[in-house]
Amino acid sequence: MDNRENLLDIALSLFSQRGYEGVGVQEIVETAGVTKPTLYHYYDSKRGLLDTLLKREEGRLLSSVLQASVYKRDIVYTLENIVRAYFDASKSHPDFYRMQIAMLFAPPESDSHLAILPFVSQQYEIIEEVFIQAVQDHGNLRGRHKRYASGFLGTINAMIGLSLEGELDLTKELVYLTVHQFLHGIFS
Template sequence: MDTRTELLRQAEKLFAQRGYDAVGVQEIVDAASVTKPTLYHYFGSKRGLLETILGDEFHFFNQLLREAAYYQGDLPLTLRKIAIVFFEGARRNPVFFRLQLALWFAPRASEGFQVVEKYHREQFDLVEKVFTQAVVQHGNMRGKQRALAASFIGTLHHYVGLGLNDYATLDAQLVEQVIKQFQHGIYS
C-alpha cells in the first residue's frame, strides 16, 4: 500500500467518523503511519486532502449517475435507475456516503460544504435535465423541474441516511416504494 492512498483512506475514515473540523492533521498522519511533510507533499493542505478525497469519490459515483440519468423516454425507469445507483453506492461505500451527507448538511459557510457543493450541483443538474426532457410526455411538470429534482435527490438522501443507520434496508423493494411514492407526488 503506497503512503498516498493510505493517507486518503485513513483521512476519509476519520472525517466520516468524527467530522472534518474535529480531526487534526497530526491524527491523520499517525493513523497512516507517516509524518506531516508527507501529507503536505501530496496534498498541499488539509483542505487539499479533503478535495482529493471527494474529487476521487465523486468522479466515480457521478459517472455512474450520469449513465443512469441518460433519459430515453421512460421517466419511471430512469428514476428507478438513479435510485439504484444511490442505494448501491451507499451500500458499497458507506464511509464515503456518511462523509458526503454530513458535509452536505453542514453550514453553507463551512469548508466542507463548499467542497462538496459543486459535486452535488453536478448531480442536481443531471437529475434536473431528466425532468426537463420528460416534460414532453409529462406536461404537468413544466416549470417544476428544479423543485422536482431537489425533492427527488433529497428523498434519496433521506433514505440513504436511514439505511446507513439501520432504519431501512436499501434494497430493490425500497427502490420501488420510493419511485411509486414520488410518482404519486408528481401526478397529483
Template sequence: MYNCKLLTIVYTDWYNGIKVRRKTLNNRQKILDCSLNLFCRKGYESVAVSEICKEAGITKPTLYHYFKSKYGLLEALLEEKYNEYGVELERVSYSDEHIENVLHRMARIYMEYASAHVNVYLLFLALEYAPKESDAYKAIKPYVTKTFDSVVRVFDKAGNTLGNMYGRQFLFATSFIGAMNTYILMRYKYSDNKESFYLDQSEVYNVLHQFLHGVYS
C-alpha cells in the same frame, strides 16, 4: 555481445523506478484511505492533520508532499469518491428511456452506492449540510451541484411525458434527491445491524413508487 554491467544498471534503475512509483502511489492512497476513515468517524472539521499522519504512519512533510493542505486532501478525496457513482448518474441522466425507467436506474445507483459505502454516503450528507461558509461545504458544493444538474436534466427531458415542465424541474429534482437521501439516512439510523447495512431492490422500487405516486398510492 551484451554489456551485462550496463543491462544490470538499466534493470536496476527500472526496478527501482517501479518501486518508487509504487511507494508513491501507496503513500498517497494510504493518506486518502486513513483520512476518509477519520472524516467518517469524527467529521471533517474535527480531524487534525497530525491525526491523519498518525493514522497513516507518515510525517507531515510527507502528507504535504501529496496534498497542499487538509482542504486539498478533502478535495482529492471527494473527487475520487464522487466519481464512483456521480459519473454514472450523469450518464444515465442523458438516457432517452421513459422517465420512470431513468429514475429507477438513478434510485438504484443511489442505493447500491449507499449499501456498499454507507459511511462515505453519510459523510457526503454531513458535508452538504455543513455551514455555508465552512471549508466542508465549499468542498462538497461542486458535487452537490453536479448531482442536482443530472437529476434536473431528467425532468427537463421528460416534458413530452409530464407536460409543461416550466419552473417545475427544480421542485421535482429537489423532491427526488430528498427522497433518496432521507430514506437512506433514516433506514441506516434505525437499522439493527449497521455493520452489514444493505438496501435491496424492493426498497428501490418502493421509494420510487412513493415518489412518483404520493401518499394515496
C-alpha cells in the same frame, strides 16, 4: 506501502467518522504511520488533501448517476435507475455517503460545504435535467423541475438516512416503492 494513497484512505475513514473539521492533521499522519512532512510532500494543505479525496470518491458516484440519468422517454425506468444508483453507492461506500451529506449541510462558509458543493451541485443538475427532458412526454411536469429534483433527492436521502441508521434495507422493492410513491403518492 503507498503513503500517498494510504493517506487518502485514512483521511476518508477519519473524516467520515468525525468530520473534516473534527480531525487534525496530526491524527491523520499518526494513523497512517507517517509524519507531517510526508503528508505535506504529497498535498499542499489539509484542504488540498480533502479536494483530492473528494475528486477520487465523487468521480465514481457522479459517473454512476450520470449513466443512470439518461432519459429514454421512460420516466419510471430512469427514476428507478437513479434511485438504484444512489442506493448502490450508499451500500458500497456508506462512510463516504454519510460524509457527503454531512458536508453538504455543513455551515455555508465552512471548508466542508465549499469543497463538496460543486460535486453535489452536479448531481442535482443531472437529476433536474431528467425532469426537464420528461416534459416532452408529461406536459404537466412543466416548470416544476427544481421542486421535483429537490424533492426526489430529498426522498432518496431520507431512505438512505433510514438505512444508515439500520432502520431499513435498501432492497430492490424499495427502489420500486420509492419511485412509485414519488410518482403516484402514498395513497395509490
